Amino acid sequence: MLDRPHPTPAAPSADPFALAKALSGVHFIGGVYVPARSGRTFAVVNPATGAEVARAAEGDAADVEAAVQNAAKAQKDWAKVPARKRGAMVHQCAQLLKEHVDELGRLIALETGKALRTESRVEAGVVADVFEFFGGLGSELKGESVPFDPKVLSVTVREPLGVVGAIIPWNVPMLLMALKVAPALVAGNSVVVKSAEEAPLAVLRICEIMNRILPPGVFNMVSGFGPECGAPLVTHPLVRKVTFTGSVETGKIVARAAAEKLIPVTLELGGKSPMIVFADCDFDRTVAGALTSMRFTRQGQSCTAASRIYVERPIFDRFVAAMTDAVNGMVMGDPLDEKTDIGTIVSEGQLAKVKAYIAEGTATPGATAHVCSAMPTDPALRKGLFIQPVIFTGLTRDSRLVREEIFGPVTVIQPFDDAEAVLAEANDSDYGLAASLWTNNLKVGLDLAHRLEAGLVQINQNLVVQANLSYGGVKSSGLGKEASLEAMLEHFTHKKTIMVNMA
């Protein structure tokens, strides 16, 4: 334990650089900031400049042990708090988080490179909304009575699972954390979150803010690398549930480890989401929808990004031109600048991966790369991990760019002539997270919506997480749902049957 209170301000901070420094070098365990047992730390870098802005505690099995022990101890009493009271406390956390929306937006912009106005502040607002939503669901943790025999009272009750391990990625760290922590806590579990190595600060700040209201040990957070810090969380015997968002590859590792212990696991593993545009769509609205669907403002670093766009041939050229124009109008720059639409890629490794896909697409015979927007000119940003968005045409279904998740500002637009053929192409994917259809013919739209292999299909819109809409994919996109009442009941409780023989 630190021998002095850690100097983070209680009031919202307008200076993300000072806040990042104040959050340096610590986990949050048992209601207090603690450094890693090993004393090791690693750099947190501002991807817009390449400068180190903080150090993060480099957690390993010893830190995970401390966090899980604290969580297990706290969970016993937390489960005894009436469900509605637990919800009320989580709701109170949401009110406090609302006061910190601007602060959290700036902090996440600093560590991830996501633009403040278009992405980071928005994420912080949705986080507060998610905690508020689940905070209202305490009294929904109810069971049933079973008509067994008039002399036998047979009822089911919802019980928490115990300690939940939550492993989160860097693209929307605060929101993806909230989708796990909020339902887990309201259902009476305690939580240990393992933050993403690229973005540990904003989630740490949220943990500290919420610990002003929650009992100590109910919500803990450790930072560190996957194999050293994430893996021991999954294998810890007292962790009774794991919820994970990230890559398919790591998701399988996590699921295997969970299978060894026979504990339930929820996986959200990304996608290659198709957007299907018919010639009868509302054209301008659809172009605007494509921009948001593709998450260009998040540099395409989104699991639901519309990274495959299929456009009916009569409007194909017009659509590509309109989309290229629109992306050209987006401003790339300092993520903390309110004028910026598009910030940076999160890390050098991720940038190299995206560049390799773009090089492969560009070198493919018949392909055209429409390179959009303009690199920032500010010399302070010359080491920033910026990349121009690219719209590809002339690629086909066998290209890796059409099949694999790029997680960068790259989309492929292909023409189609026939609804059945485009449906077959859309479903010809390992993934099945989301899809959208753009048409004014709802007969065609609904028919395809039923036959698309995806967890979420939208017609004439493409919103992402909405509180109380079940969210989660099929096929390699994952297992289980998040964000809804059903998700809380199914994934963070078990149903116990109790029978009383009164004969």
Ligand code: NAI
């Ligand atoms: P990743 O899946 O390796 O990392 C996600 C989280 O898992 C991080 O907190 C990481 O530390 C942890 N982790 C890594 N190895 C682990 C292990 N053996 N046991 C337990 N936890 C472990 O994702 P990464 O490397 O950051 O990104 C690679 C690709 O994954 C991206 O390019 C993208 O395609 C995809 N991805 C998908 C996301 C989604 O929202 N579904 C989010 C982030 C990445």
Ligand code: MG
């Ligand atoms: Mg990885």
